[in-house]
Amino acid sequence: LAKTTQPISMDSYEGQEVNITCSHNNIATNDYITWYQQFPSQGPRFIIQGYKTKVTNEVASLFIPADRKSSTLSLPRVSLSDTAVYYCLVGISGSARQLTFGSGTQLTVLP
Amino acid sequence: ETGVTQTPRHLVMGMTNKKSLKCEQHLGHNAMYWYKQSAKKPLELMFVYSLEERVENNSVPSRFSPECPNSSHLFLHLHTLQPEDSALYLCASSQLTGDEQYFGPGTRLTVT
Numbered sequence: 001l002a003k004t005t006q007p008i009s010m011d012s013y014e015g016q017e018v019n020i021t022c023s024h025n026n027i028a029t030n031d032y033i034t035w036y037q038q039f040p041s042q043g044p045r046f047i048i049q050g051y052k053t054k055v056t057n058e059v060a061s062l063f064i065p066a067d068r069k070s071s072t073l074s075l076p077r078v079s080l081s082d083t084a085v086y087y088c089l090v091g092i093s094g095s096a097r098q099l100t101f102g103s104g105t106q107l108t109v110l111p
Numbered sequence: 112e113t114g115v116t117q118t119p120r121h122l123v124m125g126m127t128n129k130k131s132l133k134c135e136q137h138l139g140h141n142a143m144y145w146y147k148q149s150a151k152k153p154l155e156l157m158f159v160y161s162l163e164e165r166v167e168n169n170s171v172p173s174r175f176s177p178e179c180p181n182s183s184h185l186f187l188h189l190h191t192l193q194p195e196d197s198a199l200y201l202c203a204s205s206q207l208t209g210d211e212q213y214f215g216p217g218t219r220l221t222v223t
Contacts, residue, residue, distance in 0.1 A: 034211060043115075043201045043214025073130070087153070091209040099148075103155040 001096035004088050011107040015034040018075045020105050025069045033064060033071045038085045038104070047086075048073070075107075083109045115140040115215035117202050123221045124192065130189040132218050134202030142208040143185040144176060146201040147218075154201065160185060161208040192222045 005023040012018045024033070032051050036044035046053055050062040050071070061074040075082060085104040114137045116134060124130050145157040147186055159166040160179040167177075174196075176188040185202055203212040 036212075039220070041199060041217070043203065043217055044212070045214070046211045049211060068122065103153050 003040060003100075004090060004102045006088060006102060006105045007102060009108070010111060011108050012037065012078055012103075013110050014079055015077050018078050018082075018107060018109075020073045020080050020086050020088075021070055022047060022073070023070045024088070024090045027090050028092070032091045032092065033068075034087070034091065035062065035071075035073045036087045038087065041102075044101075046060065049096060051095075054078075064108070078109045080099045080109050115204055115213050117200075117215035118193065118220050119218060119222075120216065121219045122206075124189070125223055126192055126194070128192075129188070129190045131189065132197060132200055132220075134185040134215055136183055136185075136202075136204035136213070136215075138213060139203055140170075140204040140206050140213070141182055142201040142205045142210070143179060143182070144205075144212065145185065145187050146203065147198050148201060149195075149198045157187075158206055168207070183200060189220075192220075194222050197222045 032049055036047040036048045037047050038044040048057055048060045048062045050064055052064050052068060055062045063072040074085060085106050087101045087104040116135050118133045122130060142161040144159050146154040147157055148154045157171045158177040174191050178186040183213055197220055199217045200216040201217045205212045
């Protein structure tokens, strides 16, 4: 199983770019990489998903190297409201395999 | 609006009570999930229903019993719970199992 490993916590300041890396050494060929954001006492919210290279949407970018053994979530110019826990998952459409949220990364944005 | 609703939002129950949590999704998805999140811990997947077929986590105690009467509704029946079952219970749905999940607001359960 492709277990994911992330830093437990990160601090940043408002306006900075934040990069959170996730390791998934045993990722399978057909697995996608998905990132979620969770605020206290709320359900997680989808941020971005990708398979390889780079994906960008209106809130984040996802960088995936050629070997796909890791991925980096990039949040441009963070604000205080980006303080949350960020989770990465690997999984494949149509399968309940790998539906395990790891410990996530607690991002704290400081003024 | 996530399209996934959960009721009740808060529930306090004694260890001998029987209660049910309800989840409804309005997104036309085919998979639904129950997760448990204890304080300052990651989410634990409890059950997955895909096209009304159940995939379960074998570590979930039998005092938790899911029911999925159709692809839009999911229930979690609770009986003889323990204080350590106090947690936030989250429901989610996705088009297919493993796809992007949409979460409900959760039910905060306290067992006394």
